[in-house]
Structure formats: structure tokens, C-alpha cells
Amino acid sequence: MRLGSHNDVRLAAGNATAGETPAETMRRCAHAMLLRSSQVSAAISADVLSHVAGLTPNGSVQAIKAVHDSTDQNVGAIFATLAFGVPSDAAEPPTGTQDLLRHTVADDGDVTTLLRAYRYGHSLLWEMWSAHVAEQVGEAPRLHEVLSMSSKHMFTFIDRSCERLVSDFQLLYGARSPARPTRSVGETIRDLLLDDTVVDEALASTVLRCDIGGYHVGLVLSPLAAGVDVRAVAGTLSTAAGAASGATLMVGDGTMWSWLTWPRRPGEDRLRRVHDTPAKDVVVGMGEPGRGRSGFARSHQQARDAERVTRLNRNVCGGVVRYRDVELAGALCGDVGRARRFAEDRLSTLISDDPTVERLRETLLVYLDNGCRQSRAAEVLHVHPKTVSYRLAQAQRLLGQPFAEHVLDVGAALTVAQALMGGRPHS
Structure with missing residues (x-):
């Protein structure tokens, strides 16, 4: 069952009323979801059982029932604590969690599989919750x-439940599982990024x-000014994406590596919301969606490439830049000096810094990128088709x-000029 089609669990709770505080809005939305929590938990249970391998190794009826009971209790507890203002660290993890642990171990399962099921279920629940709240709250x-x-409330609740799982497992079944070395966040991320490391x-x-x-989806956030809070920008991007979770790591000079994570491939609408989110004084390289460990590493490398290419621009400014929009520029600008000479040779006097000439370069590149269609170029640039025709004539003269x-050479040279001299890529 796909959550993207769960219109039946999207509830009409009414829009935020005047004078309502964010906490009151949260409680109102949670109360509406609580009324239908059984439908929510049933959808999540079905998805978890389909996608988390090894959760019920023998497929016993009792183990599957334990998954449904545990999910139902956890979902109900999360919405209840949100709806009635109960602190997330004051609620005891549901008893269904311990029942599920016993059934999983009895079926030769492992506690790490249970932990993965919790993270996966959390992602699904956050996706449904954030979509519901977005429908009820119009103000950004x-x-x-x-x-x-x-998000803080749910993370705390899930973390406490996972900690309880681990402690119960060690207490009751510790002899079955050898001790595992503890790894830090930084060490774990670096292990995941190395192809030859077993993880x-x-x-x-x-x-x-x-x-x-x-x-x-990997993100690399690089500040352009001292004192910029990249963590706040990363949080805003995560909210815009509707991502349930994601790893983060500060890597020096104020730069942050971050990942947005979803249980299923994000739609283009989510990715565009991330791309269009303002990021004042922060360059954000954004990778393309990838699945599993290989996707985690590949999207991160793409984000690093997008950030590097953006910083080549001498007029660099803050904002999110997707890898797909600068991939060609990145390939062409591996040797910056050589790329600049290539652009100068191919573009002649169309390479100057004059703002009018920059506008001509932009028009010609958009025209070439859109199949040499003047009408489409005019739409992208938000100008009249006759304006495009005039600019193209001026560009050809220069x-x-x-x-x-010479479409290929000119297009490549314009891409290099855009990367090195100014202008934002059109997506």
C-alpha cells in the first residue's frame, strides 16, 4: 500500500484560526489525526511489513499481529501526546514494542531489524503528518x-522507544548477540561514503x-559570510522537503553535509520546493535522489560537485543549486583555466562583462537549451518573443x-561562461 494514495487518512481539521499559537495548531491537527489513528497505523504496518526484510522471518501470524499491535500503539501514543500536550519523554514506550521484540527474537530475527523498522515507520508517519499539517496551515x-x-517531539518519542528496545534486548537476549563497536556519526558517514568499507x-x-x-538527497551547505547559521538553513530545507529524517555532519569552515531521507522516492514537487527555498548567504549544492547506501554516497558527491561549480562563479550568491542544472558546467570546468580559454576563443566579444552582453549570453543559452525555439525561450525568460529574436540577432553579431x-561548441562555451562569470542556471 502506497502512502501517496492515502487520501482516506488526510483529515479536514480546519484552517488555523486567528490568534491560535503554533502549539495550539499542532494540538488541533494531532487531535484530528488521533481520531483516525487506526487507519494510519494499518497503512504504516502494511508498508513496513512489505519493505523491512527480516522483521517477521518466519511469517507467523502471531509475529505479524505483533507488528500491527506495536504500530497501532505507537501511532496512537504519538498523536495522543501531541494532541494533549504531554511531553514526549514522559510517555512510556507501548507494551506492544516488547511483544514485537519477543516474537522477532523467537523467529530468529535481530534487534537491528526492529530498529530499522522503527526508523522506516517513523519516516512514513512523518510523511503523512507533514502532508496533513501542510493542508491545514497556509502560512509558511x-x-x-x-x-x-x-519533529522534535516525534524524534524524542522514537528515540526513547529504540533505546528501550536495545536495553530490553541486552537484558533478555544479550548472550545471543556479540557486542558491536560503537561508531560516531562522522565515522559512520565516512564509512558509508567509502566503496571498499563493509558497513x-x-x-x-x-x-x-x-x-x-x-x-x-545529499546537500552541501557552505556559508558565504561569517556567523551564518547553516543548521537553521538545513532545518528549513528539511521542512520544505517534508523529509522525516536525515544525517548531518559539520566538516569545518562552517560547512555542513546533510541528507534528506524518505521511505520512497521523492516526487519532483518536493525536490522543487527544496530548490526554491531561499538560503541567504549560504551556497547549497543539491544532489539527485538515490536509493540505499550507493544512493547516499552518489547524491552526496553530486551535491559537492554542485557546490564547487557554484563557487567558481565570481558573482556567487546564496541559494540552492541542483546538480542536474550544473552537471555539464562541472564536467567542462574540471580545468578552470582551460575552460575559460575555450569560452573566450568560441564566444569572441560575447564574453565581456557588460550587463547587456551577459543578458545576450543568457538568452542565447536558454534558446539553445530549449531546442532553438524562440517561443519557449521567451516563456523561460519571461519576455516577448520579439525580444528574444532581437537579442539573438545581437548575439550573432558579437x-x-x-x-x-556551431551549436555544440557555442552551447558549451556559454555554459562555461555562465558558470564562471555570472547568472543562475535555469531549471
């Missing part, structure tokens, strides 16, 4: 506050508080040759 600042408050992905998911088996006869 209030939406951000409500989601930030509820226990269930343990890594626990350390990083995200499901390594899910879908990931080139000194018909660009239609």
Missing part, C-alpha cells in the same frame, strides 16, 4: 514552527537516525559567425 512561518515542534547498514541507520535503505553552424 507557522507551518515551519508547527513542523519543527512536532552494517542497520547499525548505521541507528547511529544516523535515518533509514540507509531509503531514498536520499559572435561573428552563425551560431546555428
Whole structure:
């Protein structure tokens, strides 16, 4: 069962009323979800059983029932504590969690599989919750506050449940499982990024508080000014994405590596919301979605490449840049000096810093990128088609040759000029 089609669990709770605090909005939305928590938990249980291998190794009726009971109790407890203002660290983990542990171990399962199921279920629940809240809250600042408050609440609840699972397992079944070395967040991330390193992905998911088996989008956040809070920017991007969880690591000079993680591949609408989120004084390289450990590493490398290419621009400014929009520029600008000479040779006087010439370069590149269609270029640039026609004529005059006869060379040179001299990529 796919959560994306769960219109039956999206509830009409009414829009935020005037004077309502974010905490009151959160409680109202949670109360509405609590009324249908059985439907929510049934959907999550079905998805978890389908996607978390080894959770019920023998497929016994009792073990499957334990999954449903545990999920139902956890979902109900989370919405109840949110709805009635009960601190998340004041609620005891449901008894169904211990029953599920006993059945899993009896079926020769492992506690790390249970922990992965918790992370996966948390991702599904957050996806449904954030979609519901977004439908009820129209104001972006209030939406951000409500989601930030509820995210902290849910993380605390799930973390306490996972800690209880581990402690119960060690107390009751410790002799069955050899001690595992403790790894820090930084060590775990670096292990995941190295192809030749063996990694226990269930343990890594626990350390990083995200499901390594899910879908990931890597982000590299690099500040352009002293004192910029990249953590706050990362939080805003996560909220815009509707991501349930994600690993983060500060790597020096104020730069942060971050990952957005979902239980299923994010749609283009989510990715566009991330791309369009303002990031004042922070360059954010954004990778493309990837699944599992390999996707975690690949999307991160793409994000690093996007951030590097963006910083080549001498007029660099804050914002999110997707890898797919600068991939060609990155390939062409591996040797920056050589790339610059190539652009100067191919573009002639169309390479100057004059703002009018920059506008001509932009128009010509958009025209070439859109199949040499003037009408489409006009739509992208938000100008009249006659304006595009005039600019193209001016650009050709500065080139000194018909660009239609050298489309590949001219297009590559324009891409290099855009990366090194100014302008944001059009997506």
C-alpha cells in the first residue's frame, strides 16, 4: 500500500484560526489525526511489513499481529501526546514494542531489524503528518514552527522507544548477540561514503537516525559570510522537503553535509520546493535522489560537485543549486583555466562583462537549451518573443559567425561562461 494514495487518512481539521499559537495548531491537527489513528497505523504496518526484510522471518501470524499491535500503539501514543500536550519523554514506550521484540527474537530475527523498522515507520508517519499539517496551515512561518515542534517531539518519542528496545534486548537476549563497536556519526558517514568499507547498514541507520535503505538527497551547505547559521538553513530545507529524517555532519569552515531521507522516492514537487527555498548567504549544492547506501554516497558527491561549480562563479550568491542544472558546467570546468580559454576563443566579444552582453549570453543559452525555439525561450525568460529574436540577432553579431553552424561548441562555451562569470542556471 502506497502512502501517496492515502487520501482516506488526510483529515479536514480546519484552517488555523486567528490568534491560535503554533502549539495550539499542532494540538488541533494531532487531535484530528488521533481520531483516525487506526487507519494510519494499518497503512504504516502494511508498508513496513512489505519493505523491512527480516522483521517477521518466519511469517507467523502471531509475529505479524505483533507488528500491527506495536504500530497501532505507537501511532496512537504519538498523536495522543501531541494532541494533549504531554511531553514526549514522559510517555512510556507501548507494551506492544516488547511483544514485537519477543516474537522477532523467537523467529530468529535481530534487534537491528526492529530498529530499522522503527526508523522506516517513523519516516512514513512523518510523511503523512507533514502532508496533513501542510493542508491545514497556509502560512509558511507557522507551518515551519508547527513542523519543527512536532519533529522534535516525534524524534524524542522514537528515540526513547529504540533505546528501550536495545536495553530490553541486552537484558533478555544479550548472550545471543556479540557486542558491536560503537561508531560516531562522522565515522559512520565516512564509512558509508567509502566503496571498499563493509558497513552494517542497520547499525548505521541507528547511529544516523535515518533509514540507509531509503531514498536520499545529499546537500552541501557552505556559508558565504561569517556567523551564518547553516543548521537553521538545513532545518528549513528539511521542512520544505517534508523529509522525516536525515544525517548531518559539520566538516569545518562552517560547512555542513546533510541528507534528506524518505521511505520512497521523492516526487519532483518536493525536490522543487527544496530548490526554491531561499538560503541567504549560504551556497547549497543539491544532489539527485538515490536509493540505499550507493544512493547516499552518489547524491552526496553530486551535491559537492554542485557546490564547487557554484563557487567558481565570481558573482556567487546564496541559494540552492541542483546538480542536474550544473552537471555539464562541472564536467567542462574540471580545468578552470582551460575552460575559460575555450569560452573566450568560441564566444569572441560575447564574453565581456557588460550587463547587456551577459543578458545576450543568457538568452542565447536558454534558446539553445530549449531546442532553438524562440517561443519557449521567451516563456523561460519571461519576455516577448520579439525580444528574444532581437537579442539573438545581437548575439550573432558579437559572435561573428552563425551560431546555428556551431551549436555544440557555442552551447558549451556559454555554459562555461555562465558558470564562471555570472547568472543562475535555469531549471
